[in-house]
Amino acid sequence: xSAAWQFYFxxxxxxxxxxxxxxxxxxxxxGIAGIGNxxxxxxxxxxxxxxxxLTLGPPPVGSFQQYIGGASLPFPLALLAxxxxxxxxxxxxxxxxxxxxxxxxxxxxxxxxxxxATSVVNNLTGLVNxxxxxxxxxxxxxxxxxxxxxxxxxxxxxxxxxxxIAYLFVRRLTRSPLGRAMRAARDNEHAAAAVGKNILxxxxxxxxxxxxLAGISGALLVAFIGAWAPGSxxxxxxxxFFTAIVVGGAGNDLGxxxxxxxxxxxxxxxxxxxxxxxxxxxxxxxxxxxxxxLSLAFLWFRPRGLIPERRQRFKPDPATQxxxxxxxxxxxxxxxxxxxxx
Amino acid sequence: xxxxxxxxxxxxxxxxxxxxDGVSLAVEQGSLTGLIGPNGAGKTTMLGLIAGALKPSAxxxxxxxxxxxxxxxxxxxxxGLIRTFQLxxxxxxxxxxxxxxxxxxSQNGESIFKALAxxxxxWRTQERELVRxxxxxxxxxxxxxxxxxxxxxxxxxxxxxxEIMRALMAKPRMLLLDEPMAxxxxxxxxxxxxxxxxxxxxxxxxxxxxxxxxxxxxxCDRVIVMALGKVISEGTMAELxxxxxxxxxxxxx
Numbered sequence: 297x298s299a300a301w302q303f304y305f306x307x308x309x310x311x312x313x314x315x316x317x318x319x320x321x322x323x324x325x326x327g328i329a330g331i332g333n334x335x336x337x338x339x340x341x342x343x344x345x346x347x348x349x350l351t352l353g354p355p356p357v358g359s360f361q362q363y364i365g366g367a368s369l370p371f372p373l374a375l376l377a378x379x380x381x382x383x384x385x386x387x388x389x390x391x392x393x394x395x396x397x398x399x400x401x402x403x404x405x406x407x408x409x410x411x412x413a414t415s416v417v418n419n420l421t422g423l424v425n426x427x428x429x430x431x432x433x434x435x436x437x438x439x440x441x442x443x444x445x446x447x448x449x450x451x452x453x454x455x456x457x458x459x460x461i462a463y464l465f466v467r468r469l470t471r472s473p474l475g476r477a478m479r480a481a482r483d484n485e486h487a488a489a490a491v492g493k494n495i496l497x498x499x500x501x502x503x504x505x506x507x508x509l510a511g512i513s514g515a516l517l518v519a520f521i522g523a524w525a526p527g528s529x530x531x532x533x534x535x536x537f538f539t540a541i542v543v544g545g546a547g548n549d550l551g552x553x554x555x556x557x558x559x560x561x562x563x564x565x566x567x568x569x570x571x572x573x574x575x576x577x578x579x580x581x582x583x584x585x586x587x588x589x590l591s592l593a594f595l596w597f598r599p600r601g602l603i604p605e606r607r608q609r610f611k612p613d614p615a616t617q618x619x620x621x622x623x624x625x626x627x628x629x630x631x632x633x634x635x636x637x638x
Numbered sequence: 639x640x641x642x643x644x645x646x647x648x649x650x651x652x653x654x655x656x657x658x659d660g661v662s663l664a665v666e667q668g669s670l671t672g673l674i675g676p677n678g679a680g681k682t683t684m685l686g687l688i689a690g691a692l693k694p695s696a697x698x699x700x701x702x703x704x705x706x707x708x709x710x711x712x713x714x715x716x717x718g719l720i721r722t723f724q725l726x727x728x729x730x731x732x733x734x735x736x737x738x739x740x741x742x743x744s745q746n747g748e749s750i751f752k753a754l755a756x757x758x759x760x761w762r763t764q765e766r767e768l769v770r771x772x773x774x775x776x777x778x779x780x781x782x783x784x785x786x787x788x789x790x791x792x793x794x795x796x797x798x799x800x801e802i803m804r805a806l807m808a809k810p811r812m813l814l815l816d817e818p819m820a821x822x823x824x825x826x827x828x829x830x831x832x833x834x835x836x837x838x839x840x841x842x843x844x845x846x847x848x849x850x851x852x853x854x855x856x857x858c859d860r861v862i863v864m865a866l867g868k869v870i871s872e873g874t875m876a877e878l879x880x881x882x883x884x885x886x887x888x889x890x891x
Contacts (some may be wrong), residue, residue, distance in 0.1 A: 468754050473740075473747030473761055480729045480740045487727035490689065491741040491808040492715035501750050547731075608736055609786050610769050 299445050306448035307520075308561060313455030314517045315540065315556040320466045320549065321509030322537045327546035327605070328475055329502035330482030332403030334534050335389065335410040336510060341417075341529035342385050343378035343511025344518035348430045350374040351519070361425040361432075371436030375458075375515050382511020383504050390503040395496060399485075410531040417526050429525020436519050455516055462509060466549055469505065476608070478502050479547070532584060536560050539591040545601025554603060559587065642667040642812055642843045643719070648687055648697030657683040659867035660697070665812070665845050670838040672858035672875075673847045676887055679864040681847045682724055685814050688845075689721040690714040702811060716743065718811030722818060724847075726797040728804075730790030734781060737789045737800050738772035739765075741807040768807075775803045779833065795822040798830065806837075813837075815846040819853060831857060851875070863887065 297305075318340055325331045351374050354366035369377065393405040418427045435447070442450055469475050481488040481498045489495050518524045536559060544555020567586065570579050594601065644664040650657055658680045665671045673681050686692040688699055690711040698707045701719050715721075729737050745768070746752050747761030759765075776782040779799050784792065789800055798818055805813055818834070819827045827850075834857055838844065848854050854861055855875040863871040863878060865887040871878060878884050 464756065465754050469750075472753035472759075473745045473765065474750060474753040476732070476736060476740050477745075477748050479732055480737075483729035483731055484727050486691065486711070487723060487729065487804075488740075489711040490691070490715055490721050490723070490727070491804060492712055492720075492743055493740075494712050505750075605731065607733060607786065607788070609733070610735060 302445045303448055306445070306452045308565065309452035310448070310455045310516070310520050312557060312561050313452070313459045314513045314520075315537075315560045316459050316553045317462055317509050317513035317516070319537050319540050319544070319552040319556045320462060321506035321513065323506075323541055323546065323549070323552040324466065324469060324478075324502050324509075325506035326538070327541055327548070327552065328470055328482065329478040329499055330399065331394065331499055331503060332399065333406050333503070333506065334403050334531070334538075335393075335406040335413070336506075336537055337529045337531065337533040338389075338410050338413045339382045339386060339507045339510035340514035340517075341413070341524070342382040343514030344524045344529075345424050345430070345514075346378040346381040346511065347374050347515035347518050348433045348524055349424065350377055351434050351436075352430065352432070361428065361430055362422055363424045363430060364422065371519065374519075375512060378515030379508040379512040382514070383508040386504040386507025387500070390500050390507075394499045394503060407531065410534065414526050414530060425525075427526055429523060429527070431523035433518055433522045433524070435522065451520055455520075458512065458516060462512070463549065466509075470547075470549055471608075474498075474501070535591070536564070536587055539587050539594075541601075542591050542594045542599075543601055545603040545605065547605030548601070548603045551601055551603030551605075555601065558602075559590065563587070563590070640667050641665060643688065643699075643701050643845065645684075645688060645699045646697055648684070648694045648699065650683060650687055650692060650694050656867050658687060658694075661864065661867070661869050662697075663862050663869060663872075665843060666860070667843055668838075668841050669859045670834065670844045670846065670857055672854040672861040673845060673864065674849070674851065674854055674861060675864035675870075678866075679887075680867040681864055682816055684864065685721060685816055685845075685847060688714075689719065689814055691721075715808065718809065719814065720805045720808045720810040720812070721814035722801040722805050722816055724816040724820065726794065726801065728789040728792070728797050728800050730788065732789055733786050734789055734792070734800060735769070735772055735776070735785040738775060738803055738807045739768045741804045742768050742771075743809055772803075772807060775806060779803055780829075795826040798822055798826075802830070802833065810842065812843040812845070815844060815848075817847050817849065819848065819850065827853070 322333065322336050325333045349363050349365045350367045350369045351371065352366060353368045355362055389409055393402055393409065397405060417424060424430055438447070477488070477493050478498050481493055481495050485495050540555035540559040541552045543559055544553065545551025564583060567579065567583050572579050641664040646662050648658055648661045661680070661684055675681050683692065687694045690706065690709050690713065693708045698705060700706065701714070701717060704717065706714050706717065729740065732740065745761065746764050747759070752760050773782065773785070776785055781796065781799055781803070784796065789797065792800065802818060819830050822830065831853060834844070846858065858875065861872060861875055861878055862869055863884050870887060871881050871884050
């Protein structure tokens with residue numbers, strides 16, 4: 297494979313990993329907890345800006361880019377900070393959007409939050425350099441002596457590693473009693489409250505968890521591409537993630553990851569190479585149209601997606617287990633499934 | 639006998655309509671009390687006011703010695719006052735068994751830290767217990783064969799059963815039942831009656847809205863009659879049959 301192709305595929309893998317992290321975050325919010333977070337991209341952007349500001353160092357006097365803060369943290373710390381800041385913003389936005397508002401109106405509130413965020417960042421130029429955005433964001437681990445192509449493969453591998461770690465937590469959440477309570481609140485919030493579930497608490501937990509993942513995904517993306525501006529996170533980007541979830545199967549971790557492969561990667565990449573016709577930019581514009589239509593088509597014909605939410609089955613009867621129940625002190629052995637049936 | 643639940647002079651209006659207009663009622667510990675009245679009498683609104691789904695504009699609600707006036711549904715449910723819904727309130731995309739298990743109070747695995755903790759799942763032991771007690775309930779209500787079915791796919795009558803079983807999983811001290819037999823065929827109605835009688839004999843306190851007076855007569859110790867947002871009468875069904883006002887409310891109201 298030529299260097300150009302290798303570069304292309306490594307880049308696609310990084311994008312795939314970033315998109316998978318993002319759809320897992322949005323899936324916990326939307327697929328599991330039923331929150332239509334149409335401001336999702338804002339939390340990814342927050343993570344990206346945090347990574348940029350925390351690795352760019354203090355802005356030099358008279359520099360072409362102005363931003364607040366500015367530090368030279370090592371990459372892993374900046375990555376965690378990006379998750380933290382996006383999580384904190386989720387607390388604030390969640391408390392505004394998730395209280396006292398019905399689900400359909402929540403979606404409107406979040407869409408408006410997305411528009412406000414773009415407007416604020418564009419106009420408050422001292423914050424993160426306004427519409428011009430930030431660039432020259434340093435590449436992490438660049439000093440390790442990688443070649444140009446091997447660095448991209450390294451970064452692709454690291455992104456997948458972060459995905460693997462994230463999956464451990466995502467899977468735990470979706471299969472835990474907490475995830476079950478979130479799904480109950482999604483299906484019928486009044487009934488869930490009537491059996492003592494704290495609806496706001498469950499939604500806030502899902503919202504912040506998703507926000508942290510969004511922040512980490514944005515941080516990984518920006519450290520790879522080296523630049524970030526308001527044009528990278530306009531509100532329609534959120535719809536690509538929603539489409540990925542609807543296509544892949546809302547509520548299913550592996551389903552939405554498949555959706556992340558099929559929609560932002562396979563679908564948007566293959567249509568990029570269609571020959572342009574009519575006016576310049578027609579194909580680009582049609583991509584957005586097609587993403588919307590894809591979403592609609594699935595909602596009509598296959599609303600549960602390609603890999604639907606798992607049906608949780610429980611072992612026929614705990615009393616008939618082959619082995620005696622594990623002693624608590626030692627804990628269940630690795631890989632042992634107690635009670636839940638995969 | 640003491641009153642487990644008492645409401646005093648509760649008011650609630652929607653716009654200009656006084657849906658509940660100064661209702662006082664009490665439910666004795668261990669009793670199955672009926673709440674009847676024509677459509678629009680304010681029965682369901684009253685139930686919502688007791689359960690915290692709606693806030694009263696005036697009056698007070700005391701449950702088990704605690705003033706719960708204006709408390710939210712979550713807090714009231716955690717005190718052990720559990721309601722069921724007139725229209726099916728099942729969790730449609732959860733299985734029947736999950737619908738029951740999710741209702742159990744104080745689950746370890748609902749804490750984000752326990753849910754995400756690496757290593758063994760600290761909530762598995764409790765989960766196994768919950769599965770066991772949920773299955774006992776399913777056996778008792780003859781719904782065990784449906785345990786893996788999505789609740790949304792059940793018939794109307796089966797959804798009513800889910801509603802009752804789920805309320806029982808929540809470890810209630812008292813149930814508020816909103817027409818538990820609405821839209822259920824006669825055979826299942828008899829079954830639900832038997833279950834409710836059994837629960838009453840086990841000592842569970844219940845307040846039940848019901849339109850079928852025959853059912854009310856068979857099940858309820860005491861009956862409260864509402865019309866136009868007020869309590870117009872109360873007593874045993876036999877006493878009420880001779881009450882002119884009650885008959886008028888049903889025939890005219």
